[in-house]
Amino acid sequence: MNYFVIGTAGHVDHGKTALIKALTGIDCDRLKEEKQRGMTIDIGFSYCNLANGDCVEIIDVPGHERFIKNMLAGTGAIDAVLLVIAANEGVMPQTREHLGILTLLGIKNGIVVITKVDLVETEWLELVKEEIRGAVKGTFLEKAEIIEVSAITGQGMQRLKSGIEEVCRRSEPKDETAPFRLPIDRVFIKEGSGTIVTGTVISGTFKTGDELEVFPSRNKVRVRQIGTHNLKIEQGKAGQRVGFNLVGVKKEELMRGNILAEPGYLHPSTRIDARIRLLPSCPRILKNGSRIRLYLGTGEFLGRVFLLDKPEIKPNETGLAQLRMDAALAAVKGERFVLRFYAPMVTIGGGEIIDPAPQSHRRFDKSVISLLQEFEGMSPQQIGPAQARLAQKLLKENIV
Numbered sequence: 001m002n003y004f005v006i007g008t009a010g011h012v013d014h015g016k017t018a019l020i021k022a023l024t025g026i027d028c029d030r031l032k033e034e035k036q037r038g039m040t041i042d043i044g045f046s047y048c049n050l051a052n053g054d055c056v057e058i059i060d061v062p063g064h065e066r067f068i069k070n071m072l073a074g075t076g077a078i079d080a081v082l083l084v085i086a087a088n089e090g091v092m093p094q095t096r097e098h099l100g101i102l103t104l105l106g107i108k109n110g111i112v113v114i115t116k117v118d119l120v121e122t123e124w125l126e127l128v129k130e131e132i133r134g135a136v137k138g139t140f141l142e143k144a145e146i147i148e149v150s151a152i153t154g155q156g157m158q159r160l161k162s163g164i165e166e167v168c169r170r171s172e173p174k175d176e177t178a179p180f181r182l183p184i185d186r187v188f189i190k191e192g193s194g195t196i197v198t199g200t201v202i203s204g205t206f207k208t209g210d211e212l213e214v215f216p217s218r219n220k221v222r223v224r225q226i227g228t229h230n231l232k233i234e235q236g237k238a239g240q241r242v243g244f245n246l247v248g249v250k251k252e253e254l255m256r257g258n259i260l261a262e263p264g265y266l267h268p269s270t271r272i273d274a275r276i277r278l279l280p281s282c283p284r285i286l287k288n289g290s291r292i293r294l295y296l297g298t299g300e301f302l303g304r305v306f307l308l309d310k311p312e313i314k315p316n317e318t319g320l321a322q323l324r325m326d327a328a329l330a331a332v333k334g335e336r337f338v339l340r341f342y343a344p345m346v347t348i349g350g351g352e353i354i355d356p357a358p359q360s361h362r363r364f365d366k367s368v369i370s371l372l373q374e375f376e377g378m379s380p381q382q383i384g385p386a387q388a389r390l391a392q393k394l395l396k397e398n399i400v
Helices: 016-024 032-037 065-075 093-104 122-136 157-170 366-376 380-396
Strands: 003-009 044-049 055-060 080-086 109-115 146-148 181-190 194-200 205-207 211-215 219-228 231-233 235-237 241-247 259-261 269-278 290-296 299-307 318-329 336-341 347-355
Touching: 003 016, 003 065, 003 093, 003 157, 016 044, 016 055, 016 080, 016 109, 016 157, 055 065, 065 093, 065 290, 065 299, 080 093, 080 122, 080 157, 093 122, 093 336, 093 347, 109 122, 109 157, 122 146, 146 157, 181 241, 205 219, 219 235, 269 366, 290 318, 318 347, 318 366, 347 366
Parallel strands: 003 055, 003 080, 080 109, 109 146
Antiparallel strands: 044 055, 181 194, 181 259, 194 241, 205 235, 211 219, 211 259, 219 231, 219 241, 269 318, 269 347, 290 299, 290 336, 299 318, 336 347
16 A cells, blocks of 8 residues: 655635545544634644555645644645635635745645635636636646535535545655654643654654654654554554654653654754755845744744855745754755745745755855755765765865
8 A cells, every 4th residue: 555645735714624524524623722713723634545545644734824834844745735725715825825835845746626616606716717727827736637626515526536546646655765754743642651743754664663763852762552543553654644652752852843763864953055946926035144944844943044155045046055053953865945034934935955964164165066066966875975075175174
């Protein structure tokens, strides 16, 4: 059985949670406040089994602009997206912001779902579809299927299930051969069991009894029990949503944004070398030393961006940068991230990690820039010798 992860995206109150409940029978709104307000606040989870035997893990995200931080915690592991747009409102601000975020994260597959079609006339629906085509033009969803549904009447739901199967066939299964890695998205205590963490497995395989490490703290833990979809399991693989009952760590020592991985796999650092790209909609120029919020995996991290090859980066431009964070984080080469200004909290762009644990660099150093450009096309295994050359150069110049 293969596992695929699909996330929702879209403006608040466009029917994402109702759509998932109609699709799977599971209500993703689990918090009391969500029930009271009728609005998704945090990420929720569901699943459905496909006709071919594969399983789709579904992550439902909040649509309100105040909860973008939580939305970003749910999108890092997804293979494809359901961009949800209500027929009675059409394309809205968070529709566009979420689409920009998904593009920055390198998502390549998805479906545009028009919900609440039972509330509008045919003529209006055609206008909404035309607006949607304009909004997704030039993005990874430009040629995506547009499916019209109603969570109330059931219209289009079978077509949506078929569409999800088609999207999963186009998606590559997650890497089971790489070391185990799971970004933690929930931490809680279960009476009689102890500390529980949940997340979506990004890579590798796992089993009961595994000895793992929490990053960046490097706490050693052991997996006592594993659960998925209210079932106890003994082993599993990349793509699954799981809950781990951990031994050797207290709830207070864990948080959303931590990584659970094979011991020694990751190397926590307060620096990251990356290629940054600003969105065309970025409201201002990114200057050297700018205070930023970085969203990586399931976490939010604060720091500053130091530009290496340009004096500044303008909207719709790219550049090499070193991100220097307030606290250590753990990442891997090639991992995608999203950037927002520290204040106001506006999504400005994102990028891809070139070196997750670099030395400090001087700006405009041609040899450093050349090596980072070389790193971009390398696998993590190939980077080692090139890093050694760079470290030797920096030592000679008394930079480190």
